Amino acid sequence: MKTIGVLGLQGAVQEHLDMLNKIDNVNACSVKYKKDLEKIDGLIIPGGESTAIGKLLADFDLSATLKTRIQNGMPVWGTCAGLIILAKKITNDYRRHLEVMDIEVMRNGYGRQLDSFTTLADIPQVSDKKIPLVFIRAPYVVDVAPQVEVLLRLDGHIVACRQDNMLATSFHPELTEDLSFHKYFADMVNLYSQHQLYQVL
Numbered sequence: 001m002k003t004i005g006v007l008g009l010q011g012a013v014q015e016h017l018d019m020l021n022k023i024d025n026v027n028a029c030s031v032k033y034k035k036d037l038e039k040i041d042g043l044i045i046p047g048g049e050s051t052a053i054g055k056l057l058a059d060f061d062l063s064a065t066l067k068t069r070i071q072n073g074m075p076v077w078g079t080c081a082g083l084i085i086l087a088k089k090i091t092n093d094y095r096r097h098l099e100v101m102d103i104e105v106m107r108n109g110y111g112r113q114l115d116s117f118t119t120l121a122d123i124p125q126v127s128d129k130k131i132p133l134v135f136i137r138a139p140y141v142v143d144v145a146p147q148v149e150v151l152l153r154l155d156g157h158i159v160a161c162r163q164d165n166m167l168a169t170s171f172h173p174e175l176t177e178d179l180s181f182h183k184y185f186a187d188m189v190n191l192y193s194q195h196q197l198y199q200v201l
Contacts, residue, residue: 001025001026001027002025002026002027002041002042002186002189002190002193003026003027003028003029003039003040003041003042004020004026004027004028004029004040004041004042004043004044004185004186004189005028005029005030005031005036005037005039005040005042005043005044006020006028006029006030006031006043006044006046007031007032007043007044007045007046007053007082008030008031008032009032009052009053009056009057009060010048010049010052010053010056011046011047011048011049011053011081011082012046012047012048012079012172012174012175013030013046015046015172015174015175016028016044016046016079016174016182017029017030018174019173019174019179019182020044020182020186022179022182023179023182023183023186025186026186031043032060033060033062034060034061034062034065037062037065037066037069040074041074041075041189041192041193042074042075042076042077042185042186042188042189042192043066043069043074043075043076043077044076044077044078044079044082044185045076045077045078045079045081045082045085045086046079046080046081046082046174047079047080047081047082047136047172047174048080048081049081050081050084050085050097050107050139051095053081053082053085053097054085054095054097057085057097057098063097063098066098067098067099067100070098070100070165070166071100073164073165073192074165074192075165075166075167075185075188075189075192076100076165076166076167077166077167077168077169077181077185077188078101078166078167078168078169079168079169079171079172079173079174080136080137080138080139080169080170080171080172081139082168083103083105083139083141083168083169083170084097084105084107084139085097085098086098086100086101086103086166086168087099087101087103087104087105087141087168088100088101088102088103088104089103089104089105089143090104090105090106090107091104091105091106091107091142092106092107092108093107100166101148101163101166101168102144102145102147102148102163103141103143103144103145103148103158103161103163103168104141104142104143104144105139105140105141105142106139106140106141106142107139108137108138108139116134116135116136116137116138117135118132118133118134118135119132119133119135119154120132120133121133121152121154123151123152123160123180125149125151125162125184126151126180126181126184127178127180127184129180131173131178131180131181132176132177132178133154133159133171133173133176134171134172134173134175134176135159135170135171135172136172136175138159138170138171139170140154140157140158140159140170141157141158141159141161141168141170142158144158144161144163145163147163147164148161148162148163149161149162149163157170159171165188165192167184167185167188169181
């Protein structure tokens, strides 16, 4: 049984927890404090407000410990605002947060709340069927380093990508009934845990 945490400082926390609880062999928990980071095998940084999440990471003294765990291989998935938190570059904001993923993002790339939309897309690395995508004041990725795998482009914009143990999506899989992305991330966590066990042996 692997434990996947959801950063519980701000944003769509409960929605991610509800999705994770539908997956076999996954224990889901909210993460707010340093001691919580010690109990998890992977972490989801949910959508919300990136500035608020970034400030709370600093206020709760989580940034350095979380960054180290990610750099040491712990799987992390940033959705919407979480994508911004992971990025090394933000085109339209002077603030930086964890700066672990080699991507450049545009905050609110898809505009205001009124510009939110849903669509369907094929992402063969994640699922063999079309996946529903929900965009809410979504960012998108402007540029990626060569080591970043692009999972989906939409209208010319990168909206899903992966770099080693880091996954980032502009959209909100937790606001749909589709478990594909959560299962994909759970598989990433399982592989990481197996690798850690192998190193110990």
